[in-house]
Amino acid sequence: ADIIWAKGISFCDSYAGSVMPQSVQDRPSTSHEYVFLLSKSAHYFYDIEAVKEKAVEPERQRNERIGGANGHTVRHSPGGMMQASATRNLRSVWCINPAPLRESHFATFPPALVKPCILAGTSAGGCCPACLAPYERIVERKFQPQTDVSAVRGIRGANGQKGLDDSNTWAGYPRGTTAATTTGWRPTCACDAGDPVPATVLDPFCGAGTTLLVAERLGRDSIGIELNAEYCEMARRRIYDDAPLFAAVAGVDTPTKRTTP
Template identity: 40%
Template sequence: MRQQNARTAAQLTDWRARAKGRMIRIGHVIDKLREMPDRSVHCVVTSPPYYGLRDYGLEPVIWAPVRYAPMAGLPEMTFPDYADPAMFVGCDHDWGAWVENHDVREGAIAGKTRTTDRAYGDASRRFNGNHQKHAHGQFCRKCGAWRGCLGLEPTPELYIGHMVQVFRELRRVLRPDGTLWLNLGDSYASGNRGTSDADRKPSAHGMPAGPWDPAGIKPKDLFGIPWRAAFALQADGWWLRSDVVWSKTNAMPESVTDRPTRSHEMVFLLTPSERYFYDHVAIREPHAAESVARVARGRAVNHKWSNGPGDQTIANDLSKALHPSGRNKRDVWAISTKPYKGAHFAVMPPDLVEPCILAGTSEAGACPNCGAPWVRIIERAKSDCPASYRGSSFQRGKTAQAREGLSAVGTAPRGEYSVTTGWKPGCSCLARDLRRQDRVPCVVLDPFGGSGTTAMVARNLGRDWEIVEANPQYAALVDGRLGVPPTKLKATKTMRRSRIPHPQMEFFEGERYR
């Protein structure tokens, strides 16, 4: 990694100038991401609008036709299938019928659920914003562009295609050694046809007047949206490194009697390259109680590994089985949802965001010239092989030469525990004015900022942050959560955030609030 980040003094650019620090960008997510410089973000943590789950009542935006492969090894496809992406730029759009669909996903058997009244334009077009399957939008008859809001596409394939478009821009702004954490939930097929406006005729290209579930999807089928998205992004060039299960310890009950109640969502770890920054030490978790008790009990004298076997340190000395800093974090995270009083109904819990930022960014900051994160200086304590190894039954039946080799291996010093002794630059910058201790906070981005959970957690951890949000009203929620007086925001304006002092930014002496 140090060789990859090595630059000559003439090639270095000022990281402070490229990474804006703390900013809210309001508008269409793709347009706002295109305003950001290349490789300016260390970590992305985001939860896009789920497919068909919730209508936020936003103004529709235009999405270009998209071509992508649904899965690695499959041919690329264009969505919609008649579209010509080359015609999008400069197209004088001829919009077809506006389609709306607010079908109930699964009928309630008993009990009531909270509703969210929303309307398109006037009270006569009111709908329940939370507990229906939503779709709306219209297609251009010429180029195949779609006008609508992300999550309300008529088909899962189009929704995944728009996600691929957004993530192509994210791959550009993310550093090659960066990480992206994607939280997605799933939804069910309803099997119901949608309703359209007064123009109920199909478009000139045969597009239906109302959305319905795609071919092969049956009523009540689980779409599998998270994995569809993960496979499409993998085929588009992302490395799919982990599938974390977010187990909700206080999941909402569901009025269904023919399947289990859903109590989990997926969090995918995606990276733009094979090698990347990942601080596993920062997110170690406590050992299981059963493991601690087993070590405390020790091993019976008649245990099959009482004297060995071989070069396995743990088998020889059970006290080394538990790292003093905890175990490597598992991929099932039991985290409860958190209440939020603001006008936003899909808020990520801070406990879900925190390990993503801790693992994806360096707490010691980054190089101010090239942005490479500082890395831990790891040292390992050494210990001799326990005397119990010599004479092990593992050597029985071995030749004299084999026993001699095993004896040499068994008595050699071996690693015990890894310990962080400090931090060092993760690059080899040659700029003469770069002092060894100079560093700036790492930058965290959320392209679907919502109420600002990612920004709040990043600020609390001493990182810089940027968010993109389509709804100007939600930007005011971010101000409130970060302790900043609300400001009047315009939908087309990009606002520079004032830097907020925080005690956990003590690493960055003299650089914190510039």
């Protein structure tokens, strides 16, 4: 699977982004990069619950008048749907602004770009200390019937319509959604080697250490590989400055302090 990092978007008044200017005269400026989801096998760990997003307008009232484009008033009438799921699946286009960095590295990416990758690709519950198999999330799924927001608010309904009741079905099935709740974690192996240990994130080209920094924030262990000695020092300094006590426990020596602003 490939993910689009949209650093800038055209034809969108609410989000423009931040993109380095280009001198091209015969084509649009490139304002996106790719994030690839790669695996060594057809079956791999992916924590879908860890990266779910908050749903947009899950409680919009039926036939409610809302502002449309160009100042026009339109009606929100999704077939009587009320209170859908509070979350939605992560999408493949990410609008994330670049982040500033007070260091001499000119090919960095923002921590917000790394965070969902680590959340989805590693287990927050840790992994087996023997074989390193990730622990999987135990999820309890419960059907949540579709309800009428107007009825919940104690009113008759939008524009006087009758609120939804038990007869609210489609093709003989009740309307609604499935709510997921995490109840714990369980191993995916049969080693029985004791308590889980934190998952480890590897960045073979760690540069300024952004991946390692985010991994530490999320409670994961991390390994970075970098040929440039200055970048290694930069990464060590950033991790230490972000969490000096935690970094010291993890075995990161106190780095040289910066002398320039």
